[in-house]
Amino acid sequence: SHIGEDGGTGLNVWDGAQLLLRYIEKVPNIVKNKRVIELGSGCGIVGVAAAICGCKEVIMTDLSYALPLMRENVDINRAAWKDKNVVVSCKECDWFQPPPVDELLGHDSNKADVLLVADCVWLSSLIAPLLRTLK
Numbered sequence: 001s002h003i004g005e006d007g008g009t010g011l012n013v014w015d016g017a018q019l020l021l022r023y024i025e026k027v028p029n030i031v032k033n034k035r036v037i038e039l040g041s042g043c044g045i046v047g048v049a050a051a052i053c054g055c056k057e058v059i060m061t062d063l064s065y066a067l068p069l070m071r072e073n074v075d076i077n078r079a080a081w082k083d084k085n086v087v088v089s090c091k092e093c094d095w096f097q098p099p100p101v102d103e104l105l106g107h108d109s110n111k112a113d114v115l116l117v118a119d120c121v122w123l124s125s126l127i128a129p130l131l132r133t134l135k
Contacts, residue, residue, distance in 0.1 A: 013045050020116065025053065031050040031058075031114055032053060033055070034113035035055070036050045036057065037058075038050070038060045038117070039117045039130070039134075042062055043066070043070055044070040044090065047116070048073060048077045048080075052077070052080045052081055054081075054084055058086065058087075059112070060088070060089070060090050060091070063092065063093075064092045070090045098129075117130075
């Protein structure tokens with residue numbers, strides 16, 4: 001996808017992401033030692049918080065245009081979880097054409113313990129694709 005299609009919304013830190021980040025910070029057990037997937041990760045602040053708070057794995061997803069900034073933010077913050085053996089990945093997931101679950105989660109396991117989504121539906125036309133992706 002191109003930035004023009006959604007105005008580049010995935011390149012901003014939105015209020016909902018900040019609130020979710022603070023919640024994870026205050027209640028780290030929701031992600032600690034768990035496999036986490038985040039839909040609509042944008043620049044990756046929530047997934048980075050999950051990694052810092054000790055999740056076992058976090059898979060952050062968004063449209064292709066958001067991945068370079070997301071990966072850059074992961075690389076900048078990697079030292080914060082390097083001693084915790086956290087696996088962090090950034091993958092493309094377009095809700096209008098979602099990839100197969102094993103492509104996102106890996107062939108050995110198609111289950112996540114925690115699903116994170118923050119400030120991702122600002123247009124009613126995104127609700128149905130999000131719900132299909134969640135299936």
